[in-house]
Amino acid sequence: MxxxxxxxxxxxxxxxxxxxxxxxxxxxxxxxxxxxxxxxxxxxxxxxxxxxxxxxxxxxxxxxxxxxxxxxxxxxxxxxxxxxxxxxxxxxxxxxxxxxxxxxxxxxxxxxxxxxxxxxxxxxxxxxxxxxxxxTPADGANTPLRFGVASCANYENGLFTAYGHLANERCDLVTHLGDYIYEYGGRDQVVRSHLGREIITVDDYRLRYAQYKLEAELQAAHAMCPWLVTWDDHEVDNNYANEFGENRMESAEQMRARRAAGYQAWWEHQPVRVPRARSWADLDIRRTTNWGALARFWMLDTRQYRDDQACDDGNRTVPCGDWDNPARSILGAQQEQWLTEGLGQSRSRWQVLGQQVMVAPYDEALGPEQRVSMDQWSGYPRSRERILNAIAERAPNRTVVLTGDIHSNWVNELRAGFDRPDRPVVAAEFVGTSIASGGDGQEQTEPFKARLAELPYIKWQSGRRGYYVCDVTEREWRTDYREVPFVTRPGAPVHTVTRWRVEHGRAGITAL
Ligand SMILES: [Fe+2]
Structure with missing residues (x-):
């Protein structure tokens, strides 16, 4: 069909x-x-x-x-x-x-x-x-690419000032990594309120998209250049996994109905090519886009096919329960195979994984104890190992992961095996902060700095709002992080806070 x-x-x-x-x-x-x-x-x-x-x-x-x-x-x-x-x-x-x-x-x-x-x-x-x-450039061309990366725009938490600045970046492309809308019902005492209750029906989701898309800064960013869009959880329900809702109260049928509503409204409001599916609840949005011979974008879906979060979700001391069961996957078996095989077949110079949750583990326990998020790749360690091994084998040091979800900026070196510092770095992960979610953001606390000091693969972190811009050529990849100092009132300027470089074929990320 x-x-x-x-x-x-x-x-x-x-x-x-x-x-x-x-x-x-x-x-x-x-x-x-x-x-x-x-x-x-x-x-x-x-x-x-x-x-x-x-x-x-x-x-x-x-x-x-x-x-x-x-x-x-x-x-x-x-x-x-x-x-x-x-x-x-x-x-x-x-x-x-x-x-x-x-x-x-x-x-x-x-x-x-x-x-x-x-x-x-x-x-x-x-x-x-x-x-x-x-x-895009023709098949064999190595034309340079400049693109922006955005995610997480909770309308109630802040203005879309950062989208407005993104619209002025003269990008060839924008990738959006999800949480384009949030599903929560309207609350008082916020920057501005969502209309209506928590969204569940397709008409609820449509109204929410309409409310967001009325914002001039978002319209300007869309009008500037083509976007590559994927979704995260809030396009349906916070931290949902496959057919499990956030509160695990809904039946699988109810969750499928909600997914169908959220997925249909997403399709209706995004500039995406029509995917093939049996029903709206099964909308298959994973896809690739080639930028000539320079880069292949893999837009992934870590929500629809994942196994339920281990150990009742949240941050957990590991090992726990089913956490490192090799049968568990964050991508689902089919998508894992599609990606790992595809990485081997692609001749593109850079492989770019556009996806939702952080790949590098943030271990929030001091000392040898390990406490990590069950919702990120750290909650699916064997699935992560399989992907990083495939990268190590098939596209080492020319693979870059783009990540959203966490409402903060992170620059992470990725190894196949995070507990094995002897293993080489095989990929770079640039995690982008939110456009608005989390309000104005915050400075790093002293306890947080102490935890980061134990995680040498995390090169930089920041909790302000913004986005990042990448300049990619055959030889090198540059990422500039842009931040706005506030989003709870209008008029925030934008600043470049840090710049990073990955050399094609060379392990590691260096500060510029
Ligand atoms: Fe988010």
Missing amino acids: QRRDFLVDVVRLSALCAGLPNEWRLTWRPQYADNPFALGVASGDPWSAGAVLWTRVAPRPLEPHGGMPGNRPVVVWEVAEDEAFTKIVKQGRYTAAPELSYSVHVEVDGLQPDRWYFYRFQSGEAKSAIGRVRT
């Missing part, structure tokens, strides 16, 4: 079930009292001849169905070489559908490799903002 067929079937099925002839009514010249493109535009998952272009028709985004009447509005899309749209190279029509919350996903093809383009949408008289998109 083709990817496209799956969606067509979903659309047909929903329409048949609903039995509403109105849903089949194409509206060629829709009229809108409000801007139907209030949620902005985005592009993503680029390849050398195209990319996905995204928008959603939602004239009143915070109302049910985005304020749409249940029709099928026709949306015209255009891709041009210039911002004035005098040289249009591609255009077409897309019919938005209520079953997919009027989202628009255009897979534009037939563009030139390694080129910037401009795109926009029109429905009736209404025109969208203009977005910038670029194709």
